[in-house]
Amino acid sequence: MIDEVTAEPATLRGFLLACPKDRRPLEAAGTSLRCCGCGAIFPVVGGVPVLINDERSAFAIADYSEGAGYEGPSYGREGDRSGGLRRLYHRAARRLGDAGSSIRHPDADDAIAYVAALRPRPRVLVIGSGGLRLGGPEDRVLNTDVAFGPAVDAVADAHDLPFPDGSFDLVIAVAVLEHVADPWRCAQEFRRVLDRGGFVYAVTPFLQPVHMGAYDFTRFTPIGHRRLFRQFDEIAAGIAMGVGSVAAWTFGSALQAMSGRRRWRMAARVMGLLSTPMLRLLDRPLRHGADAAGGCWFFGSLREGAPVSDRELVRDYRDRFGLGPERLPPP
Ligand SMILES: [Zn+2]
Structure with a gap:
């Protein structure tokens, strides 16, 4: 309002x-x-x-x-706008597809708690919030998306955020930056709307197949994801979805690839989705496969001065990228 x-x-x-x-x-x-x-x-x-x-x-x-x-x-999201059985199918499919990974990693609420410990009542901007409502009543959280939704405060595009410089203490972008045409420009916008020393928390897919059709532009390797946030000092980072998740997506894609017929593709999609929760249990036992992870998460604070250089990124590669911690370090 x-x-x-x-x-x-x-x-x-x-x-x-x-x-x-x-x-x-x-x-x-x-x-x-x-x-x-x-x-x-x-x-x-x-x-x-x-x-x-x-x-x-x-x-x-x-x-x-x-x-x-x-x-x-x-x-x-055509499914959302169709009625009856198709709508139900799309809902069930999304539910199955969202089955949690067995890898635990700090989430957006952990990022809010971290920032709140340093800055009382932090100003939080959520990009691509969808139906999510983050933070407690004490937190000042503004939810934005490119579609209307029950929790969306404003329709905004991350390439050109409708806020003055330095408006926020934390920007959150979970499963968003693969859907924007120019994620590097969006990361610059995050930097612009953040106050001095502000924070960013992002989760972005790596080996996940295309979803949401035309609105799916980019994937990031672990080092590519780190580079996207080179204007930030890393506090913690890791893989968000493991090899099991990748196996589930790949299995589903392989089934669907067997025939171009619509009915088969629907059935294949259901079979693939049914196997998803089981295969995602493998994320944890197979957690050392960061090079074939389903996604990456990053939590960092705005740097003073020059961005992290590419030479530095390459030099630190072996030590930096892997499973990551289950919890954020103390602020
Ligand atoms: Zn104007």
Whole structure:
């Protein structure tokens, strides 16, 4: 919900908003928000502002202005918009596919707790929150996504975040950076909206097959993931999903690859998914296979000065990358 209309500038749950094009303040303009600089208009749909840079984003503002209850562009989630049995199937499939890995690693809530121990009531920005609601009532957490959802405070694209510089203490991006066209530019944006010494927590797939169709751009090796956050000092990092998860995805993909017929692919998908929870149990016993991991996680703090050099990354490679700790070190 947009905070009460004051003279200006517009805030959202206590956070100052900025134009995603030129970072100038926004002001209320009827039922929309308007940039004080370039004059761009951003609609507020069902209390949720749509703060997309229409000229640069893969998403168009016009796609969000349909009536109440509209969930935004489906971006590969067609299943959510279908009815009856198909919807049920998609839900069940997602549930099975989300079966937990047997590898334990620090999660987003652990990252919030770490930052909260150093900075009371940290300002947290969640990128691609979906239906997730992170943090406790004491934490100031702002949830953003490119689609509307029950917990989404604002529609925003990580390439052009609608916040002034230095607005947050922690940025969280779980299973997001594979879905953006330019993850390196997004990492720069994280850096920009973070306050001095701010933190980032990210989980990104490595050997996971394409999901969400056209909205799946990039994968990261462990060193590639570290390099993505070269403006940050590493506090802790590791693999997020292990070789068992990769085996489950590969098995499912192999079954589906046997025939191009739709019915077979559906059946193959179900068979693959049914085997997923069992195979994911292997993540833990096979945890030394970081080179064939399903994903990587990274937790770090903003560096002063130059980014980590590529030479440094390569030099530290053997020592740095592996399973990673189950818990974050004390702050
Ligand atoms: Zn503007």
